[in-house]
Amino acid sequence: MEINVKKTVRTLGRAAARGVTLVEVLIVVSIMAVISGGAVVLAFPLYKEARIKTAVVSAKEIKKAAQLYQEMDAVTEGCPTIQDLVGAKRIDSNTANDPWGKPFRITCGEGDIRVLSAGNDRKEGTPDDVRDDFTPVDVKRVKEL
Numbered sequence: 001m002e003i004n005v006k007k008t009v010r011t012l013g014r015a016a017a018r019g020v021t022l023v024e025v026l027i028v029v030s031i032m033a034v035i036s037g038g039a040v041v042l043a044f045p046l047y048k049e050a051r052i053k054t055a056v057v058s059a060k061e062i063k064k065a066a067q068l069y070q071e072m073d074a075v076t077e078g079c080p081t082i083q084d085l086v087g088a089k090r091i092d093s094n095t096a097n098d099p100w101g102k103p104f105r106i107t108c109g110e111g112d113i114r115v116l117s118a119g120n121d122r123k124e125g126t127p128d129d130v131r132d133d134f135t136p137v138d139v140k141r142v143k144e145l
Helices: 002-018 022-072 082-087 136-143
Strands: 105-109 112-117
Touching (some): 022 136
Antiparallel strands (some): 105 112
């Protein structure tokens, strides 16, 4: 009985001292790569949708700031610019850019203010442009482009 215990302890000691082989490490690394690749595939559409939603929320904030600026601070009847709103401290300079790094564009017409973002392609006048009046259906449409 005592010999079996010593033999078991010796065998366990050798197995612990042996460590892991290179093949075992490569198998674990490859499994981790497959799992992380799947996570990226699942997370990327959510990231894209979050950027669009962030642009819509920021555009709505800028629209409210522009309306307030026109009512209280405007020295002319013209459409305020992003620089006017930042200068009047109606918006933070970090809010002036959309999630893709381009500045928002403010347009005025017929007593209405619109705030636009060029979208993911960073070109104005394309189907992926984001506006302050987007609905969830519009967000979904742009996400699928």
